Amino acid sequence: MSENKDFLRVIIEEDLKSGKYKEVVTRFPPEPNGFPHIGHAKSIYINFGIASEYNGRCYLRMDDTNPTKEDTKYVEALKDAVKWLGFDWGNSVHFTSDYFPKLYDYAVELIKMGKAYVDSLDEEDIRKYRGTVTEAGKRSKYSERSIEENLDLFLRMKNGEFKDGEHVLRAKIDMNAANMKMRDPILYRIRHAHHFRAGDRWSIYPMYDFAHCLSDYIEGISHSFCTLEFENNRDIYDWVLDTLGLKSQRPYQYEFARLSINYTVMSKRKLLELVEGGQVDGWDDPRMPTIAGYRRRGYTRESILNFCDQIGIAKANSTVDVAQLEFCIRDDLNTKVPRVLCVLDPLKITIENYEGHEEIDAPYYPHDVPKDGSRKLPFSRNIYIERDDFNENPPKGYFRLTPEQPVRLRHGYIITCKKVIKDDNGNIVEIKAEYHPDSKSGDDTSGIKVKSAIQWVSAKEAKTVEVRLYDRLYSSESPESIEDLNPDSLKVIKNALIEPAVITEKPDERFQFEREGYFYADPIDYTDEKPVFNKIVGLKDSWGKKTKATQNTPKPQAKKVQVDGEVVAMNEVQKRLFNKYINEHGLNNEVANTLARDETLSSFYEKAISSLNSPISIANIVANEVAREIKENQGSQLKFSAAQIAELIKMVDDEIISNKIAKVVFEDMAKSGKNPTQIVETKGLVQISDPSKISPIIDEVIAKNPDNLAKFKAGNSKLLGFFVGQVLKATGGKANPKIVNQLVAQKLK
Ligand code: ATP
Ligand code: MG
DSSP: OOSSOOHHHHHHHHHHHHTSOSSOEEEEOOOSSSOOBHHHHHHHHHHHHHHHHTTOEEEEEEOOOOTTTOOHHHHHHHHHHHHHTTOOOOSOOEEGGGGHHHHHHHHHHHHHTTOEEEEOOOHHHHHHHTOOSSSOOOOOGGGGOOHHHHHHHHHHHHTTOSOTTSOEEEEOOOTTOSSGGGSSOEEEEEOOOOBTTTBTSOSEEEOHHHHHHHHHHHHTOSEEEEEGGGGGGHHHHHHHHHHTTOOTTOOEEEEEOOEEETTOOOOHHHHHHHHHHTSSSSTTOTTSSBHHHHHHHTOOHHHHHHHHHHHOOOSSOEEEOHHHHHHHHHHHHHTTSOEEOEESSEEEEEETTOOSEEEEEEESSOTTSSOOOEEEEEEESEEEEEGGGBOSSOOTTOOSBOSSOOEEETTSOEEEEEEEEEOTTSOEEEEEEEEOGGGOTTSOOSOOOOSOEEOEEETTTOEEEEEEEEOOSBSSSSOOSGGGBOTTSEEEEEEEEEOHHHHHTOOOSEEEETTTEEEEEOTTTOOSSSOEEEEEEOSSOOHHHHHHHHHTSOOOOOOOEESSSOSSOOOHHHHHHHHHHHHTTOOOHHHHHHHHTOHHHHHHHHHHHHHOOOHHHHHHHIIIIIHHHHHHTTTSOOSSOHHHHHHHHHHHHTTSSOHHHHHHHHHHHHHHOOOHHHHHHHHTOOOBOOHHHHHHHHHHHHHHOHHHHHHHHTTOTTHHHHHHHHHHHHTTTOBOHHHHHHHHHHHHO
């Protein structure tokens, strides 16, 4: 941060150097009409962060000038958020409402100077008279009122003698001003409403443009930071202070870009709608972009502050990728939290050649985390593994347990499948297995080759826990309304099984459930009888792939989906298909379920795999992209065939194109009906894997980002991901991500 200062810090340093101010005084001025969101975190970070960096002060000021929308519960939420982020507002919270008497006096002073008048036009005429950007405005005839008359009317407005809207107080500035905001802005309006702090004392309330600059002045603010949408209000800010002659040590306003994040709505009004509409469980629902929501979800303050630091301060608005925020929390937890074993969808395993019981010593932290600590993992004849970690008819590249392929139990032994037990419907209910006594992790002399290690728990000692799998609240990149909500933003698993030490030892509140993601003991619902864990974030970004498929389909409002209680039973045909897809094709539950339940999709899928034996990839594209096309083109013929989908997937399998490009090609096919191979050739979409072609692009990206390079060299290793992302972007997604990763890592060494 020290070499490259943002423009706000540059201004501050100049002002301190020139002696314009002796001390930096800032404020964070929210309106208490909702819970603060991640955009407010940025503002808090800027205002409090800058003040403390320059040994100044920052106040927390409730900008409570709108009596009908404000509430003490929001005041408390704002205080909580600022405190949780680690900032201190000093002795007391400030309130604009405490300045109402002073503000009134300033207004009277303006009237006496002939610089303000009581206008009695109605709202519509006020708007009409204001003119437009291309037409001058017209001053109201009431602007001719004498000072005495104005003083009298204003006093009576204050005393509650008039109805709402009957009069307003306006500044007398310039009805021809190019800046529309300067065309005699309204300073006060009549509002017969109860104020949560000022009570019923006031019948008039000041407008933002009048109250804000004066509150800043009253508090001795030096630098008043706000977001860009207030740029045009700056002229009024200056006019009010200058006209009142408040010149010495007066504050100045500076605007910075507001934070917006894709897949996220960032307006208290829209968030309030979700809360009131019941689409979420309150302001602190872990899917909400509120600070309370992130906190309950399990985000750490460090991750939020780090994010605010990374996005920086700019003068132009832009949208930040939500993946960057998710990256920050993953990155923070990676070096902090214990790794433990939890099974979300348990499949019973009986180890027939094991009798007795033992306790396996297992470290909580991997080698590269600078933390010590371990626990005992009970091991016995009866254990559970994740249902997805066994496959009777594995597709190519399946590395976990199969009838032919042994697998390692994480920290424990290697097991081999001996027999698969099924119920009458053909569902697998149990695996009979054998363990290899000489294969214990860390002391393995068995010589058996396995390709992966999976999580497991001992049946007797495992604890039942509820796991809430949270995902992004919206499936649309720029969400507008509740239509864009992601219906799968919450899945509740009632009966997950976790190793006992997590519950009995409570080594932390946050964990990595190995191979699943990061989780947090829910601060509200967790009890010893019913432990509840929230998913904070997955181990890697899985959204790049998922989003396209859901983006354009209209969504009903988000609802809780319970994983363990099926919604509608399948008929016999569907059940048979479903079992075949799971057991023979190796599809996951979700995809198998989508295909089996939809005849059009399953027959399309069957056709495609008859031309190419790549069931998992084909099933994925059929269940997502193809399904979406079918839905959107209801009735009309698709422009592509099952064989062409197979042709497309073959190019992915052969590594001619990346997954990402496959999506691009698919969009083209769906529109134009062209052959995938032809599209790839004419558009030049072949994946770039040649290091000599990728290298110069990396060099260019590095050269363009000296700041991030310096931060990386100074130990900020998380910026590796940033560089990889930039390179992929620069190649339009054509570069082979694996190779880019390797090359970037080499070059940054
Ligand atoms: P909302 O539209 O969500 O209600 P707001 O701007 O009306 O936001 P305020 O409570 O008035 O919210 O804002 C308090 C401070 O936080 C202001 O200085 C405002 O500029 C800043 N702020 C609000 N939203 C953002 C954002 N998305 N990014 C950065 N700063 C923000
Ligand atoms: Mg607002």
